[in-house]
Amino acid sequence: MKKNIIIILSIISFLQISSQDHIKIEDAIQIGLKQNFDILITKQNYNISKLDNNWTQAGALPTINFSGNIGKNISDQRNNPTSFIQAMLKSDAINASINANWTIFNGFMIKANKEKLQNYEDLSYGNLTLVIENTIQAIILSYYNCIIQKKRVQLFEDIVNLSRTRLKYEKEKLNIGKSTKIEYLQKKSAMLTDSSNLIIQRMNYSNSVKNFNLLLSIESEKKWSFDDQIAHNMQVYNLKDLEEKTIRNNQNLINQYINIKISEQNIKLMKTQFYPMIGINAGATYNQSKYDLGNFEYNGSSTGKTLNYFSNLSLNLKIFDGGKIFQTINKIKLQKKRDELELSKLQQEVKAELKQYLNEYNHKIILYNLNKKTYEISKINYDLAIERYKNGLINSFILRDIELSYIRSGITFYETSYSLKQSEINLLKITGGIIEENQ
Numbered sequence: 001m002k003k004n005i006i007i008i009l010s011i012i013s014f015l016q017i018s019s020q021d022h023i024k025i026e027d028a029i030q031i032g033l034k035q036n037f038d039i040l041i042t043k044q045n046y047n048i049s050k051l052d053n054n055w056t057q058a059g060a061l062p063t064i065n066f067s068g069n070i071g072k073n074i075s076d077q078r079n080n081p082t083s084f085i086q087a088m089l090k091s092d093a094i095n096a097s098i099n100a101n102w103t104i105f106n107g108f109m110i111k112a113n114k115e116k117l118q119n120y121e122d123l124s125y126g127n128l129t130l131v132i133e134n135t136i137q138a139i140i141l142s143y144y145n146c147i148i149q150k151k152r153v154q155l156f157e158d159i160v161n162l163s164r165t166r167l168k169y170e171k172e173k174l175n176i177g178k179s180t181k182i183e184y185l186q187k188k189s190a191m192l193t194d195s196s197n198l199i200i201q202r203m204n205y206s207n208s209v210k211n212f213n214l215l216l217s218i219e220s221e222k223k224w225s226f227d228d229q230i231a232h233n234m235q236v237y238n239l240k241d242l243e244e245k246t247i248r249n250n251q252n253l254i255n256q257y258i259n260i261k262i263s264e265q266n267i268k269l270m271k272t273q274f275y276p277m278i279g280i281n282a283g284a285t286y287n288q289s290k291y292d293l294g295n296f297e298y299n300g301s302s303t304g305k306t307l308n309y310f311s312n313l314s315l316n317l318k319i320f321d322g323g324k325i326f327q328t329i330n331k332i333k334l335q336k337k338r339d340e341l342e343l344s345k346l347q348q349e350v351k352a353e354l355k356q357y358l359n360e361y362n363h364k365i366i367l368y369n370l371n372k373k374t375y376e377i378s379k380i381n382y383d384l385a386i387e388r389y390k391n392g393l394i395n396s397f398i399l400r401d402i403e404l405s406y407i408r409s410g411i412t413f414y415e416t417s418y419s420l421k422q423s424e425i426n427l428l429k430i431t432g433g434i435i436e437e438n439q
Contacts, residue, residue: 022225025143028216029438032139033132035217042131049117049124058113062102069095092290099283107275108268116265119258126255133251133434135215137425140438141418142212144230148418149205155410156198159403162386163191170396183396190400230417233424234365237358242431246354249432253350256343263336270329273318282311354430361423368420371413378409 033039055061075089103110170187174180210220247253290303318325385402388394428434 021223024227025140026438028139028143028212029136031216031218032135036135036215037217038131039128039135042128046121046124046128049121053114053117053121055110055114057117058110059103059106060110060114062100064098064100066098067096071095094288095286097283097285099281101279101281103277103279105276105278107272107277109272112265112268112272116262116269119262119265123255123258123262126251126258129435130251130255133429136434136438137429139212139215140425141422142208142215143226144418144421146205146208146212146224147226147228147230148414149201149208150226151414152411153198153201153205155407155414156194156201159407160191160194160198162403163187163194166389166396166399167191186396186400190403230421232368232417232420237361237427239355239358242354242358242427243351245431245433246350247347250350250430251432253343253346256339256346260336260339260343263332263339266332267329267336270325270332273325276315276317279314279316280312281314284309350430354427357423357426357430361420361427364416364420364423368416371409371416375409375413378406382406 071093073091073093167184167187170184174184209222209224212224213220213222285306285308287306288303289305382402382405385394385399389396389399425434428437
């Protein structure tokens with residue numbers, strides 16, 4: 001019966017694994033780029049700024065307005081003895097007008113406005129790029145965190161299975177008098193501790209998958225099967241080359257460059273007020289009126305029509321405003337200076353951050369290789385200890401110490417592997433290559 005139950009449970013476990021969709025890191029990134037809400041929201045902001053970037057918003061095109069109305073009035077004076085005309089009085093009126101305004105010259109303000117709108121579009125695109133970079137980074141790290149958490153689950157599962165086997169073996173030895181109660185309880189305590197750690201680790205893995213699904217904007221309970229290993233691309237970097245690439249491609253720096261350009265455009269816009277503004281205003285009005293005096297003997301009905309045209313050329317020049325324009329220009333210049341200082345500060349911070357990331361990356365490569373070797377040795381030592389324990393060459397306490405060392409070395413290796421991948425992604429992102437690398 002027990003054998004049949006084990007077989008059934010194995011089949012169910014296999015079916016659960018088979019029902020999970022396998023997802024690669026490339027597929028996860030593509031899903032996130034299409035469905036992540038932060039990207040979708042920021043993309044709409046970019047679309048709005050792109051739509052605003054046109055010559056109409058800049059004020060280059062004329063405005064044309066049309067208005068019209070039709071009116072009808074009826075006044076019954078047939079039974080009004082005080083009325084001079086005792087009749088049914090009717091009147092109809094049609095009024096229509098069209099007006100066009102066009103600014104021919106306003107001190108190059110139109111061109112400055114258009115350039116500013118282009119800067120806002122570029123800044124919006126830069127913000128979108130920054131959100132995409134952050135999302136790709138988060139998806140990659142979340143994906144590999146799921147792998148690490150799954151590896152830790154498998155490690156604890158192996159330990160629990162071995163603990164159960166040893167507990168069963170220890171109980172048999174206790175029953176035949178070849179073991180003590182202390183050794184049996186020690187094995188049982190170890191199995192319970194390992195089982196507790198396994199439950200906690202399974203919960204950690206489940207939470208990591210939910211967080212992964214949240215980044216992809218899909219159902220949080222969706223189950224996935226991931227790759228078995230974290231792929232590392234270890235290479236030697238030159239700091240000077242990385243700095244040049246960072247100054248050229250780092251999106252935070254690019255956005256700050258655009259902010260400085262916007263300040264420059266604001267100065268140009270204020271200076272345009274020193275130039276004259278020339279505009280044309282033209283239009284036409286049409287009026288039609290019809291009066292019906294009923295049977296009044298001196299007059300029946302009459303209709304009047306008028307059509308007027310007009311065209312005006314205007315010239316406006318601001319002569320004196322109390323120095324407000326100069327004050328505003330000086331204020332914008334100070335803001336521009338502040339933006340330039342912010343850029344210098346940001347460049348310094350980015351360079352320092354780059355050096356830190358590169359230093360961490362180089363050290364983590366060394367740690368990764370050392371911890372990998374340590375884990376491999378601990379695995380061999382653990383396998384040998386199990387055989388020695390079965391042969392009675394070591395006791396359960398020594399075996400437990402070796403087992404705990406094996407668990408710690410495995411956890412340390414997996415964490416180092418994840419930390420190394422994190423350093424790789426940090427270098428890619430700060431140098432502006434994370435999007436290109438994961439297209």
